[in-house]
Amino acid sequence: MGAREVRIRVAVCILDGDRILLVQHLKNGRRYWLLPGGGVEVGETLAETALRELREETGYDIVVGRLLLVCESLEPRGRHLVNLVFAGEIRGGSLRAGLDGRLVDAAWEPVDGLATLEMYPPIGAEVLRCCREGLAGEVRVLGNVWRDQAGGGAAH
Secondary structure (H helix, E strand, C coil), X not given: CCCCCEXXXXXXXCEECCEEEEEEEEECCEEEEXXXXXXXXXXXXXXXXXXXXXXXXXXXXXXXXXXXXXXEEECCCCCEEEEEEEEEEEEEECXXXXXXXXXXXXXXXXXXXXXXXXXXXCXXXXXXXXXXXXXXXXXXXXXECCCCCCCCCCCC
């Protein structure tokens, strides 16, 4: 990716009772959690991206719901990522971690763990608030959430 391009990542927040669907990535020897999702491709709608990425990363077919949260990661070295988080519901499929290069796990994790899990972007506390509102609260616009990661490695 060129330093002057803006990347758009769509992620989906799916709840099952008091659990949330997350994927774990391994990068530069470090593990961290994300809401499942990925980059928008040219000619693809945001909903199409969400459907494709959820199927690839988790094995689930979903219905994409309302927008929950918007944030950006503007890294000093020039990388610019816009994150759009939508609500979603499972319509079919079964859980299995996809084979993306960095993806190492897909799992249902306790919602309350969002406050302390290592997540990128670092929005666990805000996602937890969305969950506690039943994914029905105001859309959250967080601005730039980038922060330097320990070890200097930039997160995805």
